[in-house]
Amino acid sequence: MNNIGNYLKEARNKCRLSLKDVHDRCGVTDSKLSRMERGEGKPLDPAELKKLAQLYGIGVVPIYIMAGYLDESDLSDYQLVFRNADLLDEEEKQSVQTQIDLLTKGRQVCNNDF
Numbered sequence: 001m002n003n004i005g006n007y008l009k010e011a012r013n014k015c016r017l018s019l020k021d022v023h024d025r026c027g028v029t030d031s032k033l034s035r036m037e038r039g040e041g042k043p044l045d046p047a048e049l050k051k052l053a054q055l056y057g058i059g060v061v062p063i064y065i066m067a068g069y070l071d072e073s074d075l076s077d078y079q080l081v082f083r084n085a086d087l088l089d090e091e092e093k094q095s096v097q098t099q100i101d102l103l104t105k106g107r108q109v110c111n112n113d114f
Contacts, residue, residue, distance in 0.1 A: 004066035009037040011056040026051040
């Protein structure tokens with residue numbers, strides 16, 4: 001837990017935000033955040049961590065992993081399967097997706113999203 005506390009404190013300090021600034025901007029109480037940064041108390045809930053990630057401009061997934069809400073294995077189905085796909089801009093990604101859609105048109109897909 002202390003790892004996430006240190007990470008969040010460093011991110012907050014890089015943004016030059018006080019604990020009160022964070023409370024004013026996203027509603028996470030300064031006392032709760034202070035305890036988390038010191039590695040004390042229980043972890044923030046996922047919604048609070050998401051607000052912090054947005055405020056600090058950092059990724060929410062690494063924070064969820066550090067907090068124990070996600071495990072690396074939880075992400076395996078959602079990771080890109082093509083090498084260097086992260087180098088594409090959004091327009092290029094959309095172009096590739098269009099090609100995939102054309103290649104798979106008419107194929108039956110089992111959608112298990114509930």
